[in-house]
Structures are given as structure tokens and as C-alpha cells.
Amino acid sequence: MVKEENTDVKWRFTGFYGSPYAQNKTESRGRWRHLKLKFEAWWTIEETVEETIKKSWNSNSGTIVEKLGKLQVDLKEWASSIKKGKEGLKKKLTEELEVLLEKERTDDTLAKIIDTRVQLNMEIDRDEIYWEQRARANWLKVGDKNSVFFHNYALARKKMNMISRLEVRGGRLTSEESEISEEATSFFQEMFMSRRVGDLSHILSGIKECISSDINDSLVATFTAEEVFVALKEMGPTKARGPDGFPTLFFQRYWHIVGGDVVNFCLGILNDDQSFGKLNSTDIVLIPKVKNPINLANFRPISLCMILYKIVAKTVANRLQRVIGKCIDEAQSAFVPGRLISDNVLLAYEMLHTFRRKRTGTKGFMAVKVDMSKAYDRVEWDFLKEVMLKMGFGKKWVDLILKCITTTSFAVNINGKRGRTFNATRGLRQGDPLSPFLFLLCSEGLSALMRMVLKEGLLKGAKASRGGPELMHLLFADDCILFGEATREGANLLKGILKEYERCSGQCVNFDKSIIFYSSNTTEEHRGAVAAVLGMRNSTNMKQYLSLPSVVGRRKKDSFQVLKEKILFRIKGWSNRFLSQGGKEVFIKSVLQAIPTYAMTCFLLPNSFCREIEQLMSRFWWQKAHGKKGIHWCQWKDLCQSKEQGGMGFRDMAKFNMALLTKQGWRLMNNPDSLVARVFKAKYFPKENFLNSRLKINCSFTWKSIWAAKGILIDGLCWKVGSGKDISVLNDVWIPDLQMLRLSHHVNNFSDFKVAELIEANSREWKIEVIESTFPAAIAAKIVCIPLAKAAHDDLLAWRGESTGEFTVRSAYTLLQNNETDPTAYALHNVYREFYRRL
Structure with a gap:
């Protein structure tokens, strides 16, 4: 007799025959477990399931617990009938399609081919969703009609999570499932038992x-x-x-x-x-x-x-x-x-x-x-x-x-x-x-x-x-x-x-x-x-804190070698040989490129190290089945172009590293009261702002990393005019859509002054006559189009890569991709070169 534990529905009889042999008890227990309903994701693509759910749900006026209980019973019956109709269907449809493709192409034959292909694709989709749900390969959302990959991934995951033996109290190992279950239950029951708190x-x-x-x-x-x-x-x-x-x-x-x-x-x-x-x-x-x-x-x-x-x-x-x-x-x-x-x-x-x-x-x-x-x-x-x-x-x-x-x-x-x-x-x-x-x-x-x-x-x-x-x-x-x-x-x-x-x-x-x-x-x-x-x-070395190195010495590549090892481990995973080229694309973008991202938010990885990571990804992308070397038909930098430009949209790791570090600089500027901003300011730029900061003797590797991205931040910032008192007319970027961003590139015949001098203080309007007599006509037209608030407010620095003015890593990476400057300009050795030039 069976009754769903969390429902109030009536008892029902379920018959089960298990093997009488002790060696088959694991298989029998496994079959018994699967008698309990588990809603399958592939059911959602079946046309009749919604009607079954609707009919079951609306036929019961009880509590939600009772409705769920009845629905479990009805769905189990529905799933059983569906399963009978699907047995061998995929193989049957495949054989029918092969026969149809060999026939002479008539209108009737073409219609049957199309209908058979639609049905076969539905069966493939159902199979894929079934194994995808069990594989939990969350990174692979699109790219593969690959139930073989999901199947093997799910089996490996199941094997890894299977508990076949456990050490019970007294140090004895047991393989008996009942003993393992009782030991685990007792352990957590004791763990979740209050010990009575002290005086609070x-x-x-x-x-x-x-x-x-x-x-x-x-x-x-x-x-x-x-x-x-x-x-x-x-x-x-x-x-x-x-x-x-x-x-x-x-x-x-x-x-x-x-x-x-x-x-x-x-x-x-x-x-x-x-x-x-x-x-x-x-x-x-x-x-x-x-x-x-x-x-x-x-x-x-x-x-x-x-x-x-x-x-x-x-x-x-x-x-x-x-x-x-x-x-x-x-x-x-x-x-x-x-x-x-x-x-x-x-x-x-x-x-x-x-x-x-x-x-x-x-x-x-x-x-x-x-x-x-x-x-x-x-x-x-x-x-x-x-x-x-x-x-x-x-x-x-x-x-x-x-x-x-x-x-x-x-x-x-x-x-x-x-x-x-x-x-x-x-x-x-x-x-x-x-x-x-x-x-x-x-x-x-x-x-x-x-x-x-x-x-x-x-x-x-x-x-x-x-x-x-x-x-x-x-x-x-x-x-x-x-x-x-x-x-x-x-x-x-x-x-x-x-x-x-x-x-x-x-x-x-x-x-x-x-x-x-x-x-x-x-x-x-x-x-x-x-x-x-x-x-x-x-300890003389904390080694890691929050999974990142707490010390980075002279041999920086050694400090981050673990990232390379993780990438190699994922590439060499046996299941990846079942991936199609589309699956490889998603795997590189969602898994391999994500591995170093966390470290890149805090540290400027050596440029040569970034290239080594890219080489691993490139070899994986071009390799043939069973790990055989393939022909590299183009360079990695070409693959990093967007798909509209003929690439695959992969990341240039050095540029992406710089974009992530630029975000840290943005946060230091825009969250000055945060603990991390106060610590960095007091230590490295106590009397100036981040944009005017300089490298100092014996500064940390994290500061060198963030400081290296300062140039990108400067290139991407634009002033939003408030009072105009803080904005230099010639030396600051404040006019939208100006190709040469600073007016010093356009005007050389007078000294610098503040934007506030171009604004009528009382009416909060531009001094049009002054502007038109001072600047070229095209620039003057852009200036007078800048909106001014009715009440003066502080001037604000905005990120011109987004319409909202808020910094995003994506827009910073796009800026670097479109920048014709040599990407190694921001590499760490140039940071040191800039520092020693000032000594």
C-alpha cells in the first residue's frame, strides 16, 4: 500500500516484484525508488500534458496539498500511457525516414518526409531534455542536439554522488544502505539539536x-x-x-x-x-x-x-x-x-x-x-x-x-x-x-x-x-x-x-x-x-583567501598556475569528446573563459599567461574527435571578433582582464565611502583622486593591477555638466560626440577656464554669444545642445560607453576591442616602465 507522504489523498495499492537474490538487491531498491512521481521537464513539450494538469487541478476543490496529491496520481497514469506509446518510436521514425529518403521525390513523399522529420526531432528533443535535466550541465543551454553528451554527463554525475560505503561509529566501514542511512540521519539529527545558548x-x-x-x-x-x-x-x-x-x-x-x-x-x-x-x-x-x-x-x-x-x-x-x-x-x-x-x-x-x-x-x-x-x-x-x-x-x-x-x-x-x-x-x-x-x-x-x-x-x-x-x-x-x-x-x-x-x-x-x-x-x-x-x-603564508592567492611574488605565472590546471582538467574531461562544434563554442564561452574571470577582477595576469590560456582554448576549438590535432584555420584574435565581423565572439583574455580591473577603478571613484575605497585612498592617493594617482614605491600587486587600468577609465569618462565649476573647458572631456575628445585639440589661442563661465548663473542657460564667438561653429552647436538642469548641481563623471552613464565591463571590453592602440600598452611591464621613468 502506498500513500504520498505530504498529501491527504486516499491510500492506493501498488504491486512490486523484487529479485529474490541478494546480489540484485541494489537494482530492486533502485526500481522501488522510481515509483514516486518526479515531474519531468520533457513532459512540457507533450501536447496532452497541459490538458491533464488542467483537468486534474480543476476537478478537486480541496487544499493545494490535496490538489498536488491528486495531480501526482493523474500524472503518473498519464506518463505511463505516454511511455507505452513512445517505446521504440525514435528507432521506428529513423528507419521510416531512411526509407522515405530513398524513394522518388513526389509531393506526397516530401510531405511525409517533412512530417516524419518533425516527429523525429520532437523525440530527439525529448531525449535531450530528459538527460539534460539529470546532467545539470547548466552551462550548455544551446548549441547541441547531443543527448549522448548529457547521457554520459548524467551517468558520471550519478556515479560521483553515489554513496556505496560509509564509516559508521566505531570506525567500521559498511556498505549496507540501511546502516548508511541511519548513520547519516543520526549525525544530522544531532547536528541540528540545540545546545542551549549562553547569556546573551x-x-x-x-x-x-x-x-x-x-x-x-x-x-x-x-x-x-x-x-x-x-x-x-x-x-x-x-x-x-x-x-x-x-x-x-x-x-x-x-x-x-x-x-x-x-x-x-x-x-x-x-x-x-x-x-x-x-x-x-x-x-x-x-x-x-x-x-x-x-x-x-x-x-x-x-x-x-x-x-x-x-x-x-x-x-x-x-x-x-x-x-x-x-x-x-x-x-x-x-x-x-x-x-x-x-x-x-x-x-x-x-x-x-x-x-x-x-x-x-x-x-x-x-x-x-x-x-x-x-x-x-x-x-x-x-x-x-x-x-x-x-x-x-x-x-x-x-x-x-x-x-x-x-x-x-x-x-x-x-x-x-x-x-x-x-x-x-x-x-x-x-x-x-x-x-x-x-x-x-x-x-x-x-x-x-x-x-x-x-x-x-x-x-x-x-x-x-x-x-x-x-x-x-x-x-x-x-x-x-x-x-x-x-x-x-x-x-x-x-x-x-x-x-x-x-x-x-x-x-x-x-x-x-x-x-x-x-x-x-x-x-x-x-x-x-x-x-x-x-x-x-x-603560518608564514596564508596561501589562499576566498580561493585566490594571498601572496603574489616575482614569479607571477606560478601564482596563477592553478587556473591553467583547471582549464586543462575541464578540457581533458572525457565527456567533452561528445560535444559538437556548437557545443564546444558554448563550453569555451560558459566554462573555460569563466574559470580565470574571478582572479581577473583583482589581479592583472601576465600577458604571456593570458596567451597560454588562449592557446589551450584554441587547440580545443580546432581539435578533431578523440583529441586529434586539427588545422588552425585562423588566429585566436580573429575568433575573438564578433560574429557580425566574421569571428566567434570569444574573449581576448588580456583585454577582458583590463575591462574587469577598470570596474575596480570605477568603484573606487563612485563608492568613496566604502571600506575598500577608504583603505586604498589612505594608502595610495590620500591627497588626490584616483584619476590623478601615481604609483609609489613598494605598492601592492593589487594596486598595480587596478592602476594599470586607469588609462582605460580616463578614455571612457565624460563629464555631465552641472554647475560647471569642476570642468576644464580645454582639458576635460565634456562635449558628447566630439571625435577629438578634448578641446585642447581644437582650440589653441587662449588660456584654459571652467565651463561655469559659459553658463548664465541665474537663468541656467548657455551664453550663446560667448560660445559662438569662441569655438568653431560645429563645436559651438554641440555645446548649446547639452541640457542644463534648472537648479545647479555638482558636476558628475559618467561612462560614455553606456547611455545610462553607468560603467559596465561589456562596454569597457568593447572600447578595448575597438581601440587601435596596441593592447600590450596596458600590460604589467609597462606599468613598471612608467613607474621607473618617474624616479
């Missing part, structure tokens, strides 16, 4: 109230159907399904049928305090972090939530995201609008560069890289609640969030089979749209403790320069670096902070994986004392 009064005293009554009113304002629909649209259509078997794609495609009930269900929870019922159950699947894992610590738990729950959580998260920046310390860069992961990379690199250069002074400093163990799983709900209330979030909003995270039930899914269900009393789910933002609120406890010891003068932070901001810590989600004086007293303070944070929030520091890095002037005595107090190991 001290840590809460350091958290500022940052949410006003107006913000609270906006958060708890009545939710609308439009917000629910927007949340659904923002979700990936074929992401992993929850326990009910329905993916996001089902609700997106058939919204016109199910949308009304979905909206009523979601708004009932969001506005009317209704409960989730059984629709907040969650499957935990285990993704291996290493090859051949045998211990549960070697797996990453991912939560597969019901889609209906995720719609509710995403709707709440969208509102929370709008205000999260007001609550989170500037040292935290993750998931906050306007902040990037590159901010933390740049800050950490600058701090460690200063540490390495600091050889004088009586006091040394330490940077403690802290490893948090199972950070999301250990978050205490009581602590999270009190933090939100202390920040000023209203009780109604806090209760709504707690309803989302505390009403869930869990079951560990091992090789497709759900284990027993259990409830949790703490923890956040990786896979819940709310979890990233809630973890940031939790991590504010650590920020509060660090701010308090700084304010009380108990511990000094570290500075990248004498007049720069004092940094106590850097956070990116659960990645954490703490800064302080490298003394026994400083170490005791940091240890006390970490212990209190553990006690209150539930977090657990992995001291074995945490390391300490010191400034060069720290004595061996102090290093030993600090390590002894903290119980961590000392």
Missing part, C-alpha cells in the same frame, strides 16, 4: 538598533500576488526538486492553471498567519567534497526544500535584501547589495602586504584566519531571534522568519532513498533562499564583540597605512579573518571573543584548520605565545 546580554549590548519604524512598516506591509510571482520567476526552473517531486519549472510553465491556488497559499502564510503544514519538509542530500569520501565530514549537506516553501521564503528574502545593508558591518561583503567578494580579496591582500612590509616598530600584529565548522547547521534560533529584535526588527517580522525556519522537518536522502524523518531545534538550510541573509545577521554577533573591544581600547586593530581605517576583522559569509596586536593579552582577548561567540550563536571554531599570520616585526617569543593561547598553528 553582553553580546547583544554591542549590536546597534538600525531598523527604524518606517522600515519595519515596509517589511510587514501586506504582501501582494505580484511579489509572489516575481519570487517564482527569479528561481531556477530545473533546480533540484523537493520531496514532492515538482520542480520550479512546473509552477512557472503552468502558472495560468495553478497560480491562483499558489498565490492564495503563499499569501495565507505571509499575511494571515496560516501554517505550512507538511509543505515545509526537506530532503538533505550529500555532495562529496573529496574523491571517494567515506566519512560524513567529507560531504556537503544541501537541503532540497519544497518549491511552495521556497516561493514563500524567496518573497520574504526579497524584502529583507532591500534593508540588509543597514544591519551588516562594513567588514562583511557577502550577499549585501553594493558589496562584492572582490572587496574582501583586495582588503585582505592589502593588509597582508602591509604585514610583510612592516619590519619596524615594537608591536607586531596578527591575522587569524578562522575556520568555522558546519557554520549554517549550528546557528541557534534563540540567538538569531534576539539579534533581530535588538536590531529593531518588529515582532511580526521576526515571527514570520522564525515560522519559515523552525517548522521544517528533515529526512536524509541516500542514493535516492529517504531515511526516517526528524525535527530540528537549530540550524539554517543550505538551499533555503533566506539562509544567506539570516547567517549574516548571526555573524553580526562576532562583529559586535570585535567593535566593543576596539571601542573600549582593549585591543587595537591593524591598518594598511598610517592614516587608514583600523580593521578588526573581515568576513565573507563564514570565511573570517581577525586582526589584532600579536601579544599574549591580544590573543587572550581574541580567544575570549571566539568562545563567547561560540557559546551564544552555536558556531564551532575548528582550531586545527585555523592559522595565524604575523607582521614581519613580530618576535618569535610573541608568535609562540599567541599560538599557545589560541591553540592554532603559525
Whole structure:
């Protein structure tokens, strides 16, 4: 007898015959698992499925749970009938088409050929979608009619994620699926069990109230159907399904049928305090972090939530995201609008560069890289609640969030089979749209403790320069670096902070994986004392922070060699031999070229290294089947031209690197109050702006990289006239559509002055007579066409590559592509050449 777990439909009988032989038990269990309905993406191209869904949905006037339950039954019957009709159809159509192609071409024969080809293409599409859904090769959206690739990719993925053996308590290895399931269930049941938080009064005293009554009113304002629909649209259509078997794609495609009930269900929870019922159950699947894992610590738990729950959580998260920046310390860069992961990379690199250069002074400093163990799983709900209330979030909003995270039930899914269900009393789910933002609120406890010891003068932070901001810590989600004086007293303070944070929030520091890095002037005595107090190991090289090198030495290519190795690994992947030329194009653009992009946002890769990467891609593009060398019919630079110009639209990696670094310069200019901008300004251009900055002795590699892109930024900027007081008539770019951008190229017979002198202050209109008597007629006509605001405002620098005036990497790359200047003009050796020329 079978009954869908999360439905109220009647029991139904399902017969199953399994092999009586023990050696076939795995196959029998696998067949049993697949009896549960899983909505297939290829069903959406079947003409009859929509009518089946509509008929089933409208025939039931019960709750949405009952409707989904009945729909599962009806779709299973429909799928069974469809499957019978499709067995052998692809082979049959292929044979029919071959016969038709050999016949004499008559009008009747041509009509049959066309009809047969249409049917065969539909079968191929169905096959491709089926395997694509299982392969989860998200990069390959277009380019291949290649079910062979998807088939092999899916099988490899399934094999990699299969758990065939596991180490249970006592150190014994087992291959019994029931033992593996019970061991995993017990492990996570214990992980998600609250340990009771300590006294919160001290840590809460350091958290500022940052949410006003107006913000609270906006958060708890009545939710609308439009917000629910927007949340659904923002979700990936074929992401992993929850326990009910329905993916996001089902609700997106058939919204016109199910949308009304979905909206009523979601708004009932969001506005009317209704409960989730059984629709907040969650499957935990285990993704291996290493090859051949045998211990549960070697797996990453991912939560597969019901889609209906995720719609509710995403709707709440969208509102929370709008205000999260007001609550989170500037040292935290993750998931906050306007902040990037590159901010933390740049800050950490600058701090460690200063540490390495600091050889004088009586006091040394330490940077403690802290490893948090199972950070999301250990978050205490009581602590999270009190933090939100202390920040000023209203009780109604806090209760709504707690309803989302505390009403869930869990079951560990091992090789497709759900284990027993259990409830949790703490923890956040990786896979819940709310979890990233809630973890940031939790991590504010650590920020509060660090701010308090700084304010009380108990511990000094570290500075990248004498007049720069004092940094106590850097956070990116659960990645954490703490800064302080490298003394026994400083170490005791940091240890006390970490212990209190553990006690209150539930977090657990992995001291074995945490390391300490010191400034060069720290004595061996102090290093030993600090390590002894903290119980961590000392290190002379942090190696990596957020997966990028924390030190780049003279041999720069060696520092980035891992990028080349990743590209080679992906190229040599056995599945890629099944790609067609169209698939190769997408693979290069979406996978290979994406690998170095993250590093390129912070570092100027050597020009020769970029060429080596391009050579790897070029060889892959031209090679024949089974890795045989092919003829290179044109150069890589020709392939980098747009398709309109006869190329393939691949990237010139050196130019793209420069475009990404130009964005960092733009952000330094336009976000001067950000932490990263204040640190760089204090260290490298304290008395001038970024555009007028110069290279200094012993500057960091990150600054050299950003500074190298300054010329591109200057070429692409144009002043938007406000008051005109800051704009030089001759030496600044301020007239749109002028081929020679600066007037100094056109006018040489008078001295420079400001644009404000060309504007009538009272009427805010151009002085037409002055302009026409001063400039050539064509230029004067362009000037008087520049619109002026009725009220004077500050002059603004805009990016002329976009109509909005906002910088984009795409437009900067286009500027470089169209620039006739030698692309090596921005290479790193020229940065050094410019520096030494001024010595």
C-alpha cells in the first residue's frame, strides 16, 4: 500500500516484484525508488500534458496539498500511457525516414518526409531534455542536439554522488544502505539539536538598533500576488526538486492553471498567519567534497526544500535584501547589495602586504584566519531571534522568519532513498533562499564583540597605512579573518571573543584548520605565545583567501598556475569528446573563459599567461574527435571578433582582464565611502583622486593591477555638466560626440577656464554669444545642445560607453576591442616602465 507522504489523498495499492537474490538487491531498491512521481521537464513539450494538469487541478476543490496529491496520481497514469506509446518510436521514425529518403521525390513523399522529420526531432528533443535535466550541465543551454553528451554527463554525475560505503561509529566501514542511512540521519539529527545558548546580554549590548519604524512598516506591509510571482520567476526552473517531486519549472510553465491556488497559499502564510503544514519538509542530500569520501565530514549537506516553501521564503528574502545593508558591518561583503567578494580579496591582500612590509616598530600584529565548522547547521534560533529584535526588527517580522525556519522537518536522502524523518531545534538550510541573509545577521554577533573591544581600547586593530581605517576583522559569509596586536593579552582577548561567540550563536571554531599570520616585526617569543593561547598553528603564508592567492611574488605565472590546471582538467574531461562544434563554442564561452574571470577582477595576469590560456582554448576549438590535432584555420584574435565581423565572439583574455580591473577603478571613484575605497585612498592617493594617482614605491600587486587600468577609465569618462565649476573647458572631456575628445585639440589661442563661465548663473542657460564667438561653429552647436538642469548641481563623471552613464565591463571590453592602440600598452611591464621613468 502506498500513500504520498505530504498529501491527504486516499491510500492506493501498488504491486512490486523484487529479485529474490541478494546480489540484485541494489537494482530492486533502485526500481522501488522510481515509483514516486518526479515531474519531468520533457513532459512540457507533450501536447496532452497541459490538458491533464488542467483537468486534474480543476476537478478537486480541496487544499493545494490535496490538489498536488491528486495531480501526482493523474500524472503518473498519464506518463505511463505516454511511455507505452513512445517505446521504440525514435528507432521506428529513423528507419521510416531512411526509407522515405530513398524513394522518388513526389509531393506526397516530401510531405511525409517533412512530417516524419518533425516527429523525429520532437523525440530527439525529448531525449535531450530528459538527460539534460539529470546532467545539470547548466552551462550548455544551446548549441547541441547531443543527448549522448548529457547521457554520459548524467551517468558520471550519478556515479560521483553515489554513496556505496560509509564509516559508521566505531570506525567500521559498511556498505549496507540501511546502516548508511541511519548513520547519516543520526549525525544530522544531532547536528541540528540545540545546545542551549549562553547569556546573551553582553553580546547583544554591542549590536546597534538600525531598523527604524518606517522600515519595519515596509517589511510587514501586506504582501501582494505580484511579489509572489516575481519570487517564482527569479528561481531556477530545473533546480533540484523537493520531496514532492515538482520542480520550479512546473509552477512557472503552468502558472495560468495553478497560480491562483499558489498565490492564495503563499499569501495565507505571509499575511494571515496560516501554517505550512507538511509543505515545509526537506530532503538533505550529500555532495562529496573529496574523491571517494567515506566519512560524513567529507560531504556537503544541501537541503532540497519544497518549491511552495521556497516561493514563500524567496518573497520574504526579497524584502529583507532591500534593508540588509543597514544591519551588516562594513567588514562583511557577502550577499549585501553594493558589496562584492572582490572587496574582501583586495582588503585582505592589502593588509597582508602591509604585514610583510612592516619590519619596524615594537608591536607586531596578527591575522587569524578562522575556520568555522558546519557554520549554517549550528546557528541557534534563540540567538538569531534576539539579534533581530535588538536590531529593531518588529515582532511580526521576526515571527514570520522564525515560522519559515523552525517548522521544517528533515529526512536524509541516500542514493535516492529517504531515511526516517526528524525535527530540528537549530540550524539554517543550505538551499533555503533566506539562509544567506539570516547567517549574516548571526555573524553580526562576532562583529559586535570585535567593535566593543576596539571601542573600549582593549585591543587595537591593524591598518594598511598610517592614516587608514583600523580593521578588526573581515568576513565573507563564514570565511573570517581577525586582526589584532600579536601579544599574549591580544590573543587572550581574541580567544575570549571566539568562545563567547561560540557559546551564544552555536558556531564551532575548528582550531586545527585555523592559522595565524604575523607582521614581519613580530618576535618569535610573541608568535609562540599567541599560538599557545589560541591553540592554532603559525603560518608564514596564508596561501589562499576566498580561493585566490594571498601572496603574489616575482614569479607571477606560478601564482596563477592553478587556473591553467583547471582549464586543462575541464578540457581533458572525457565527456567533452561528445560535444559538437556548437557545443564546444558554448563550453569555451560558459566554462573555460569563466574559470580565470574571478582572479581577473583583482589581479592583472601576465600577458604571456593570458596567451597560454588562449592557446589551450584554441587547440580545443580546432581539435578533431578523440583529441586529434586539427588545422588552425585562423588566429585566436580573429575568433575573438564578433560574429557580425566574421569571428566567434570569444574573449581576448588580456583585454577582458583590463575591462574587469577598470570596474575596480570605477568603484573606487563612485563608492568613496566604502571600506575598500577608504583603505586604498589612505594608502595610495590620500591627497588626490584616483584619476590623478601615481604609483609609489613598494605598492601592492593589487594596486598595480587596478592602476594599470586607469588609462582605460580616463578614455571612457565624460563629464555631465552641472554647475560647471569642476570642468576644464580645454582639458576635460565634456562635449558628447566630439571625435577629438578634448578641446585642447581644437582650440589653441587662449588660456584654459571652467565651463561655469559659459553658463548664465541665474537663468541656467548657455551664453550663446560667448560660445559662438569662441569655438568653431560645429563645436559651438554641440555645446548649446547639452541640457542644463534648472537648479545647479555638482558636476558628475559618467561612462560614455553606456547611455545610462553607468560603467559596465561589456562596454569597457568593447572600447578595448575597438581601440587601435596596441593592447600590450596596458600590460604589467609597462606599468613598471612608467613607474621607473618617474624616479
